Amino acid sequence: MPAKIPATVVTGFLGAGKTTLIRHMLENAEGKRIALIINEFGDLGVDGDILKGCGIETCTEEDVVELSNGCICCTVADDFIPTMESLLGRDNPPDHIVIETSGLALPQPLVRAFNWPGISTRVTVDGVVTVVDGKAVSAGQFAHNVAAVDAQRKQDENLDHETPLSELFEDQIACADMIVVNKADLLAEGEADQLRARLKAEARDGVQVVTATMGALPVSVLLGQGVGAEADLEARHEVHHHHHDHDDDHDHDHEHAHGHDEFESFVVERGEVADASAFAEQVSEVIRTHNILRLKGFASVEGKPMRLTLQAVGPRVDTYYDRPFGTEPRSTRLVVIGEAGLDAAAIDAALKA
Incomplete structure (x- = not known):
């Protein structure tokens, strides 16, 4: 299968x-064929035009699909499922599908739709x-222009207009x-750290909180969470149900630094390990101690x-036996990915311990 x-x-x-963020990801896709589903609201196909016009060879016109009949979580059966079926049914299906929801669409019903037969x-x-x-969240607002978000919501009669934006x-x-946490360049150093700590406390265990400027994150950090x-x-859990908005966050200044120097990766090599489950536990502990984003290898x-x-995302480590070693040397090789400033020597020592 x-x-x-x-x-x-x-x-x-x-x-x-x-x-x-999505445009940056497409421009730096590292050869991945990414198809994009955009849940535009109303008649303003702005996101689609911006992304279709990005001139990126890995992202062709047929790889960008817009759903503009209102909130994606209200139109799952009519819009979303047929769109997914046509993408999956292609002779040359994409390597990865990215879905940009309109900002007031709840993510939960959309995730639930992936269980459709x-x-x-x-x-x-x-x-x-x-x-x-x-910047907005740090200042106690949820969006730079709360009135604009509310105006968007009022345009879709399917949505609950009473729920506070905070919910x-x-x-x-x-x-x-x-x-x-985007627009990190607008935050003071201490401010960014405080906001990250706050969001980490509000989120589920193991959820990663990263900072970005102009959405510039490596594809290896965003995709492949598994x-x-x-x-x-x-x-x-959903705090309540039902909403909606249209995304107008297009910075046309693309001559910006691609914040990849805020991330680093390195390889740790060691000899054989004695016990697979004990080693997985050791890896998990090293990840927790050093705030590593991703770790993968064999x-x-x-x-x-x-x-x-x-393969590890945050402290969750998945392991499986994939194939015989054959004639290649029996060694252990792990790639560590994290934000700049990782203590590579300490991580290397801890993984070899």
Whole structure:
């Protein structure tokens, strides 16, 4: 049976920077073929035009699909499922699907839709990424222009217009696997750290909180979380139900620094490990201690002919035996990815201990 195609859901209020983040991801896709579903609201196909016009060869016109019949969580059966089926049914299906929700659409009903019979065996939710406007949230607002968000909401009669925006924000945080504090360049150093700590405390265990400027995050950080969120809905409780908005956060100044120097990765090599589960526990502990975002690679386990593959997102470590070593040397090789400033020597020592 072919592996399921991973899909990432990107959510966040108007002005948080979802479109900028996605555009940056497409421009730096590292060869991945990414298809994009955009939940535009109303007749303003702005996001689609911006992303279709990005001139990126990995992202063709047919790879960008717009759903503009109102909130995606209200039109799952009519709009979303047929769109997914047509993407999955292509002769040359995408490597990854990214769904940009309109900012007031709840992520939870959309994640639930991945359990629909027509698509559940073919696609999985790799992770939910919630983008927040760091400056606005730090100042106690949920969006740079709260009046604009509310005006958007009033345009969709399907939505509950009474729920405070603070509750919609809580839903987006409750569903997130990764929270991106965008516009970090507008925050003082201490301010960014305080906001990250606050959001980490409000989110579920193991949710990663990263900072970004102009949405510039490496594709290796955003994609490949492997969460399978559709099987984990209980943990992503909804504070209430039903909403909506249109995303107008297009910074046309793309001559910016690509904040990848804020991230680093390095390789740790060591000899065989004695016990696979003890090693996975050791890896998890090192990740917690050093705030590592991702860790992946393979290990040689004493007495086992097969190679042990490890993949960790936050403190959750998944392992499985993938194939025999054959003639290659029996060694252990791990790639560590994190924000700049990781103590590489300490991590290296701890993983070799």
